[in-house]
Amino acid sequence: MRKTIPIILLLALLSCRADRPKALDLDGYPVDPFTSDAQATVLLFVQTDCPISNRYAPTIAALHERFAPQGTDFWLVYPDPNETPDAIRHHREEYGLPGQVARDTQHVLVRRVGASTTPETAVLGPHGNVLYRGRIDDRYTALDKARPQASKQDLADALTAALAGQSPDPSVTRAIGCFISDLQ
Amino acid sequence: MKKITVRRFLALIAACFGCSADEPREPTTFNRDIAPIVFEHCAACHRPEGSAPFSLLDYVDVIARAEQIAFVTQTRYMPPWKPKRGYGHFVGERGLTDEQIKTIQRWIDEGEQEGAAADLPPRPQWETDWELGPPDLVASMSVAYTLRADGPDVFRNFVIPLPVDETRYIKAIEFKPENARIVHHATMMVDRSGAARRKDELDDEPGFEGMSFGEAQDADGHFLGWTQGKTPYAGSDSLAWRLEPDTDLLLQLHMLPTGKAEPIQSRVGLFFADGPPKRRPAMLRLGRKDIDIPAGASDYRIRDTYKLPVDVEVLTIYPHAHYLGTETKAYAELPDGREQGLIWIEDWDFNWQDDYRFQQPVFLPAGTTLVMEYSYDNSAKNSRNPHDPPLRVRYGLHSADEMGDLTLQVLPRRAADLPQLKRDFYRKWMLQEIDGYKMLIAADPADWDTHHTLAMFYLGSGKPALAFTEFELALEHNPDYVEARVNYGIALAQDKKLDRAVTHLKEALRRQPDFVQAHFNLGIALHMLGRGEEAQPHLDEVIRQRPAMAEGIERRLQQLRR
Numbered sequence: 001m002r003k004t005i006p007i008i009l010l011l012a013l014l015s016c017r018a019d020r021p022k023a024l025d026l027d028g029y030p031v032d033p034f035t036s037d038a039q040a041t042v043l044l045f046v047q048t049d050c051p052i053s054n055r056y057a058p059t060i061a062a063l064h065e066r067f068a069p070q071g072t073d074f075w076l077v078y079p080d081p082n083e084t085p086d087a088i089r090h091h092r093e094e095y096g097l098p099g100q101v102a103r104d105t106q107h108v109l110v111r112r113v114g115a116s117t118t119p120e121t122a123v124l125g126p127h128g129n130v131l132y133r134g135r136i137d138d139r140y141t142a143l144d145k146a147r148p149q150a151s152k153q154d155l156a157d158a159l160t161a162a163l164a165g166q167s168p169d170p171s172v173t174r175a176i177g178c179f180i181s182d183l184q
Numbered sequence: 185m186k187k188i189t190v191r192r193f194l195a196l197i198a199a200c201f202g203c204s205a206d207e208p209r210e211p212t213t214f215n216r217d218i219a220p221i222v223f224e225h226c227a228a229c230h231r232p233e234g235s236a237p238f239s240l241l242d243y244v245d246v247i248a249r250a251e252q253i254a255f256v257t258q259t260r261y262m263p264p265w266k267p268k269r270g271y272g273h274f275v276g277e278r279g280l281t282d283e284q285i286k287t288i289q290r291w292i293d294e295g296e297q298e299g300a301a302a303d304l305p306p307r308p309q310w311e312t313d314w315e316l317g318p319p320d321l322v323a324s325m326s327v328a329y330t331l332r333a334d335g336p337d338v339f340r341n342f343v344i345p346l347p348v349d350e351t352r353y354i355k356a357i358e359f360k361p362e363n364a365r366i367v368h369h370a371t372m373m374v375d376r377s378g379a380a381r382r383k384d385e386l387d388d389e390p391g392f393e394g395m396s397f398g399e400a401q402d403a404d405g406h407f408l409g410w411t412q413g414k415t416p417y418a419g420s421d422s423l424a425w426r427l428e429p430d431t432d433l434l435l436q437l438h439m440l441p442t443g444k445a446e447p448i449q450s451r452v453g454l455f456f457a458d459g460p461p462k463r464r465p466a467m468l469r470l471g472r473k474d475i476d477i478p479a480g481a482s483d484y485r486i487r488d489t490y491k492l493p494v495d496v497e498v499l500t501i502y503p504h505a506h507y508l509g510t511e512t513k514a515y516a517e518l519p520d521g522r523e524q525g526l527i528w529i530e531d532w533d534f535n536w537q538d539d540y541r542f543q544q545p546v547f548l549p550a551g552t553t554l555v556m557e558y559s560y561d562n563s564a565k566n567s568r569n570p571h572d573p574p575l576r577v578r579y580g581l582h583s584a585d586e587m588g589d590l591t592l593q594v595l596p597r598r599a600a601d602l603p604q605l606k607r608d609f610y611r612k613w614m615l616q617e618i619d620g621y622k623m624l625i626a627a628d629p630a631d632w633d634t635h636h637t638l639a640m641f642y643l644g645s646g647k648p649a650l651a652f653t654e655f656e657l658a659l660e661h662n663p664d665y666v667e668a669r670v671n672y673g674i675a676l677a678q679d680k681k682l683d684r685a686v687t688h689l690k691e692a693l694r695r696q697p698d699f700v701q702a703h704f705n706l707g708i709a710l711h712m713l714g715r716g717e718e719a720q721p722h723l724d725e726v727i728r729q730r731p732a733m734a735e736g737i738e739r740r741l742q743q744l745r746r
Contacts (some may be wrong), residue, residue: 051237054443058334082248095444096333141567144261144533148336148507148584151572179252 021106023077026085031102033109034128038073040162041128042155043109044099044136045077047118048091050178052143056119056136057095063136064098067159074099079118080183081105110180120175123158123168132158134173143176212291213299214243221284222246223308225263228413231310235364235412237442241307243298250292257285264412264536271525272501274540276415315416316358319453321348323433324362328449329390331366331439337535338441339583342391343375343384344433344452352427354403355457356419359410361437363448368535369438372408372452373400374427380434396581400434405465407500407539407593408433417541423465423595424457440535463599465499468609470514470556471589473620475579477508479571482563484508486588488616490554493608495597497545501527504589507534507568508560508577514590519551526554526592534568534583545595556590579623614645632662640671648679666692670701677709685709700729704737711744 022030033041044060046053064074076099078088088101104110113122113130123132137150158168212218222230222240230240239245246253256262257280265278291297325342332338361367375381379399383392402408404425410416435450472486503512509532516524527540548554562574570584571577577586596602621638625631639654655672658665669692676685689706692699703722710719727734 049238051442054237055334055441057443080248082244143256143259144535145567147567147572148570149572178249179255182247182249182251 021108023102023104023106023109026088026101026103028085031100033073033075033077033100033102034112034124036073036124036128037126039071039126040067040131040159041073041075041124042067042099042159043075043077043102043113043115043122043124045079045104045110045115045118045120045122045180046097047078047080047178047183048083048087050118052140052177053119054095057097059136060119061096061098063155063159066156067163068098070163072159072163075102076100077102077104077109077115079104079107079110079115079180082183107180107183115175116180117175117177118180119177120180121155123155123162125162131162132168132171134170135175138173140176211294211297212287213297213303214246214291215299215301216303217287217299218246218291219243220305221280221288223305225278225280225284227308228310229263233310233312233364235361235367237365247296250288250296254289254292257288266529266531266533266536266538267540268528268530271528272540272546273543275417275543276541278413314358314360314453316356316418316453316455319358320456321346321352321454322451323347323454324451325390325435325449327390328447331446331448332441333443333445334441336441337368337583338393338437338439339395340391340393340437340439341380341384341397342435342437342450343380344435345381346427346431346433346454348427348429348431350429352454353421353424353457353460354419354427354454355421355424356417356455357408358416358453358455359408360451360453361410361448362450363446364412366439366442366446366448367410367437367450368412368440369537370410370450371397371436371438372403372410373397373434373436374403374425375400375432375434376428376430378430378432381432394581395436395583397434397436400432402467404461405467405593407502407591409502409539411536411538414538419455419457421457421459422462424461426460427454438535463595464602465593465595466602466605466609467591467593468554469589469591469613470554471504471587471616473579473616474623475560475577475586475588476623477560477562477577477586479574479576480563482561482565484560484562485557486560487555487557488588488590489556490609490612492548492550492552492554492605494550494601494605495548496594496605497547497597498526498542498592498594499545500539500541500593502537502539502589502591502593503527503529503532503556503558504537504587504591505532505534505558505560506583506586507570508562508566508586509534509558509588510561510566511559512556512590513558514554514556514592516546516548517553517555519549524548532558539591539593547597548594554590554592556588558588560586560588578627579620611645614641617641618645630661632658632665632668635661636665636668636671639668639675643675648675651675664695666696666699666702669695670699670705673702673709674705677705677712682709682713686713698729700726703729704733707737708740708744711741 025031033043068074076097113133119136121136122130125131136155138152139150140146154173161168226240229236232239263278323344323346325344359370377399406425470488470490472488477484505512511530512532513528514526516526518524562577564574596605618641621634624634635654635658639651642651658668669688673685673689686709689702692702703725707719707722723737
């Protein structure tokens with residue numbers, strides 16, 4: 001008797017999972033960055049036509065170059081359901097954006113990490129635990145206020161901590177950019 | 185296409201409950217309530233050929249950003265317009281009324297409905313090519329420049345030759361960025377000296393960096409500028425500017441990287457007037473060149489004034505500060521004691537600077553005092569601060585230096601007053617320049633070129649003793665600076681210190697034996713000393729090198745004899 005309950009629960013869980021919406025890759029297959037076994041996984045919420053998000057493309061490429069060889073998985077997450085796979089392919093090429101793509105048309109990943117903005121980032125630990133969420137760096141302090149250069153490299157710092165098995169501090173910051181709540 | 189989501193559906197129901205009460209109101213819709221706002225106030229920039237990064241023309245465009253639109257309109261970031269309303273009335277003023285801003289929010293709260301197709305006003309149309317019609321002359325950057333993908337703003341100057349074979353008068357100029365997405369602001373000056381062309385040719389890259397215009401000047405007292413969304417000014421025959429053959433346009437672009445490499449090859453269209461202008465405006469530039477802001481100072485202020493000697497009309501006004509600037513204000517104290525506001529930007533943003541044309545020229549009688557008051561924040565709290573941690577910042581032309589200028593384009597009421605106005609203003613300007621060069625020297629005491637320039641300014645304002653000290657310093661730091669030595673010699677001779685003049689002119693020749701200006705001035709100085717025989721070989725040398733100067737020498741000697 002004691003054994004059957006967990007099995008029923010497990011079945012329920014499995015069937016629930018099958019129905020749950022998923023992020024998709026550019027060919028329409030479900031993807032789940034949370035199942036990555038990398039030491040650290042980065043989600044970058046981006047958009048093809050958000051000016052601040054696009055301005056971060058070179059920063060994203062530089063972070064990829066630095067942290068991918070150290071065992072970090074990079075995911076570009078596109079939360080706008082109106083952005084077609086072709087538009088995304090074109091965008092990646094135009095801006096030289098590296099990493100795997102997740103089209104998060106139903107905002108599964110958005111909700112799971114609590115993202116609200118493009119560009120925004122989340123760093124996941126090896127068990128899919130969210131270690132950091134927020135801005136890439138502190139270049140923007142408002143839509144119309146930017147520093148000439150960033151003074152805090154929040155994402156780089158969070159990744160360095162994550163790769164060393166430590167918890168990033170701060171673990172949450174506020175990102176500046178376009179509103180994901182509009183993208184439905 | 186965006187679908188009606190659960191959130192919007194719920195909002196729709198809520199909206200229906202709300203409106204069923206006493207006052208039946210139709211729900212706010214895009215076609216009837218929102219489209220007129222975005223067509224009039226946003227679409228000039230937010231359209232496919234516009235300067236903004238996305239369009240706001242269709243329902244789908246607008247619902248894809250609705251909440252952000254509510255946010256940027258409530259914070260008054262969009263539509264961009266910096267001057268305080270009512271404190272000066274300018275052409276092309278932008279802004280939404282409080283009512284319009286509320287309507288946008290209400291539309292979102294009520295579910296972002298599209299509404300009836302019949303309610304949609306016609307979409308605004310824009311000229312696909314030149315807005316002022318076909319130009320008389322089109323010129324462009326000779327090669328495209330590629331703006332880098334990343335990093336801070338770029339200020340770059342491009343030389344555009346203006347090929348005319350006879351003198352022309354230009355009443356209007358239309359600027360086409362030909363990559364509006366990256367240009368925030370363009371300023372054009374006229375270079376008749378060829379200096380910019382030579383500077384550009386120093387390397388293979390198109391154009392050269394920097395915020396300085398070098399030898400280039402404004403176009404006979406006219407601003408030639410462009411900012412995003414600005415309608416080109418049609419100008420008038422009576423206020424045209426002169427364009428001589430062999431003139432270059434120096435185009436300074438303030439560009440913001442977008443995340444990818446961006447090519448740009450701007451064009452300009454020029455529109456000819458029938459003939460020379462009847463009246464000429466003057467540019468009055470107030471400001472401080474002795475700006476010196478301590479690190480951390482959060483409320484550093486400057487002030488400058490100028491009393492008008494003649495009646496004028498102010499046509500255009502252009503405040504200018506860099507990243508530390510927080511507030512720029514200018515007003516006029518009229519002779520009867522009243523105060524007339526000119527422009528007030530309470531939240532200065534370097535990225536949205538512009539020259540503002542008054543809707544009606546502002547008349548200011550002689551005796552009016554123009555006042556400018558600017559504030560700066562050099563603390564770490566100012567996120568635009570180029571230095572982290574903050575550093576002492578002084579006046580200078582680099583974007584990490586600071587400036588505080590207010591340029592007014594004014595038209596004297598009586599055309600005949602122009603020379604008097606210019607003379608009077610020149611004296612004030614000279615003192616301001618002297619302050620500025622003193623600051624530069626304080627920052628770099630060994631800068632021999634600046635010592636020399638300052639010496640020349642002292643001479644120009646009738647202060648020979650101060651000039652002599654600066655000449656000495658220029659030569660102490662660079663004894664081979666023969667131009668400074670010759671100018672020093674001339675200044676000494678004018679001050680009747682002929683022996684010292686001769687010593688310096690001879691020293692210049694010892695260092696550069698063929699320097700024609702030294703030969704000429706030494707010859708003249710020796711004649712003044714009555715040593716004509718000694719003078720002759722030097723004057724002969726001048727004529728050998730420059731036969732055309734023979735006549736001038738003869739005239740000068742005749743003057744001396746008298």
